[in-house]
Amino acid sequence: MGLGVLFITRKYPPAIGGMEKVAYELFHQLRCKVDITLIKWGGSNILLPIVLIYFFIKAFIILLSKKIDIIYIQDGVLSPLGIVLKKIFSKKIIITIHGRDITYSNLIYRLIIPQCVKQFDRIICVSKATSDECIKRGIEKEKISIIPNGISDTHYMFTTQKETTKNQFRQIDASLNQKKIILSVGRLVRRKGFKWFIENVIIRLKKERSDFFYFIVGSGPMKAEINKTIAALNLESCVKVLDRIDNDSLKMIYNTADIFVVPNIPIDGDIEGFGVVILEAASCGIPVVASNLEGIADAIKNNKNGLLVDPMDEENYLKQLRKLLDDEKYRETFGKKARIYTLENYQWDTIVKRYIEIFYSFGHNSMPECPLCQSPNTHNTGINNGHYRLYSCNACNLYFIDPVPTENDLKNNYKEYLREKGYKYLNNKLRKYKIQSLWKNRLLLLKKFVNSIDHKQILEIGAGTGEWIETLERNHIREYTGLEIAEDEFYILKKKFHNKIHNSSLISFHTDRMFDIICLWDVVEHFNEIEQNMKKLKKLLRPDGLVVISTVNTNSFSFTIKRGSWRYFIPPEHILYFNHKSLAYLATRHGFDLIYFKTQFQIQAYLTNNKKAQEIRNINIYLYQLKVFLEKIVNPFLFRRGEIITCMLKNKS
Missing domain, CATH: 3.40.50.2000 (Glycogen Phosphorylase B;)
Incomplete structure (x- = not known):
């Protein structure tokens, strides 16, 4: 439960x-x-x-x-x-x-x-x-x-039919034709600053121009006072208060507005905690001009999803409004930028994760949800490494660690790993022999499923120190791209392969290209956001493309026997641990067919950087050759119990 x-x-x-x-x-x-x-x-x-x-x-x-x-x-x-x-x-x-x-x-x-x-x-x-x-x-x-409030793009105000909505709204009142709409939404109370804004900003703007109309949507104790101010200043032709309106009408006016204004003023004993209307407006692609006050400063990042102005600074308000009213291109460009920033940083599905983390941190004997299927039906395996605990999901059979490391945690871990191993490790004679054999076999496997591979666009996620890309180069395959988030490894790769390597995670990678083959060699276990990574992978893959995954296997004999001392249980580097059932679920969830699945038994060979053992390195190569021979004999009898999984996914037909 x-x-x-x-x-x-x-x-x-x-x-x-x-x-x-x-x-x-x-x-x-x-x-x-x-x-x-x-x-x-x-x-x-x-x-x-x-x-x-x-x-x-x-x-x-x-x-x-x-x-x-x-x-x-x-x-x-x-x-x-x-x-x-x-x-x-x-x-x-x-x-x-x-x-x-x-x-x-x-x-x-x-x-x-x-x-x-x-x-x-x-x-x-x-x-x-x-x-x-x-x-x-x-x-x-x-x-x-x-934790800030959030916005839901599907349930809130945005419509893709903006021009149609604007025309419908302007049909209500012919006098609005050719006029730009300035909008405010909120309770009619003193801290919202509506009365101050009318008396100090709108009155001056009206003397300069007649190409705007200011709507205030809301109700509250100051309604009569605000309407009285509008009448006293003869502003009925350009200012109107709309009492509480239904959601459809509010959606219409949000998508009609050209500028959104939040003119709050400081009031003792009454603060603006956040301002959800700011997110609503920005998510509709409307430039927001707001007072740099209290919680508003948390909702708006200046020049990203809005423009902050000192409270009651009428000159600066006028300056920003004039620029937005006069420059249509600036207004539209800023509105689009504001929408993108708001949805990237304030979507509810991101915000709610932080609530979940807090709830689980206080829940009695509560289990974290599965990162793959989001099921709460998980249990603690009793395996720990430091403060990382290993859980398994009863629904999809994924094993995963909690707490989940951030991307920065992973980058720092990779940096420490490489420095601990040392760059000499990369040139180790046995290691080079071993990886050349491994990657050659992987390429041969891939060629069985892909015709004319040398003409295919290949993306490798987690390029490491370049063994797969070196293999492609040795086989005259040049159409490849590599991603690597670890900075030290990226710089090693950059020297060898130049602009074909990007210092980026999969989620952060921006390109208009699509790929025929996407390789996740020993990488999927490192994903700290499996759902977002798979969505991005799906977006980058051609409809007839192929995804190849290799990862460690929790159905292996070694995991069953060793459990906590299993050599692949190394958090925070490894976060997710798969088997046939969880990989099949991963494929189905994201619209793939699992077209190939095989496990491989690994016999550990002696590998050392000890200077005193230099003379036995040639022997190690013979040991490795023996290991490969024994694996070929043993693997056909293992079915799904080998240590390493290799599988391939294709889009469902």
């Missing part, structure tokens, strides 16, 4: 707002990863005392009847409920703080909320500004994690 999470939120659709969208998306992302139970309220917060009683009764029943490891509370206002549940059930409590829920000016809130939050096991803040406010109120820095 997977990790049990009780998710409690008072902000959930059909109620409308940023926190409601965050709660909805987070829940729907988590439900695929953990065993989650939702308690929600999507109505008015006027009834909050009654809602808290309802939440307590429902949570009490669930905690008595279900396996719950973590209680997750979605904002600070519900923290008193969390304290009660923690005292009764002794569960781990994780809470997200959004901003205003920790800075309320109300005296009762100031006395109660921070004191409750302090007692929780982990506090997730949506921005650095929110984290700073928590620390000011005595919450331990060590308990805080900063």
